[in-house]
Amino acid sequence: MTIAIDFDGTIVEHKYPEMGRPIPFAIETLLQLQKENHKLILWTVREDEYLQEAIDYCAERGLIFYANNANYPEEITPSPRKLTVDMFIDDRNLGGLPDWGVIYKAVQATVRGESSFQTIMSSQETQQEKDKRKKNIFLRIGEALDRK
Numbered sequence: 001m002t003i004a005i006d007f008d009g010t011i012v013e014h015k016y017p018e019m020g021r022p023i024p025f026a027i028e029t030l031l032q033l034q035k036e037n038h039k040l041i042l043w044t045v046r047e048d049e050y051l052q053e054a055i056d057y058c059a060e061r062g063l064i065f066y067a068n069n070a071n072y073p074e075e076i077t078p079s080p081r082k083l084t085v086d087m088f089i090d091d092r093n094l095g096g097l098p099d100w101g102v103i104y105k106a107v108q109a110t111v112r113g114e115s116s117f118q119t120i121m122s123s124q125e126t127q128q129e130k131d132k133r134k135k136n137i138f139l140r141i142g143e144a145l146d147r148k
Helices: 026-035 048-060 100-112 117-122 127-134 137-147
Strands: 002-005 039-042 087-089
Touching: 026 039, 026 100, 039 048, 087 100
Parallel strands: 002 039, 002 087
Antiparallel strands: none
């Protein structure tokens, strides 16, 4: 599978043109996807020296992309009009950037044909929903009575 990944807000916190802090598990997850033979393309608004900073940042952590702001390494058009990938990971997705563990599971499920990426992404529980589900029935009844 060919996957395009944004940089600012996806691999690092969004501080463009500065370099943001690393987003937990982004690099590790992307390295694992590469080990599983996925082609990764860095697709970012960064250009020139800012693009090189992003490429260097990833390379220093062992992540070398198949292509950078291009569909394939030999592409000579400075700005391809259409991205030809199977998946695009970006913080500007509807609902924002999910946890990288969720992203990894979604890629794996898509590869296996179990479900669409969009279905998996939209089925995330919020932390508040998880906490509520963990409470036993007596705690929930007590909280409901306290609110009255």
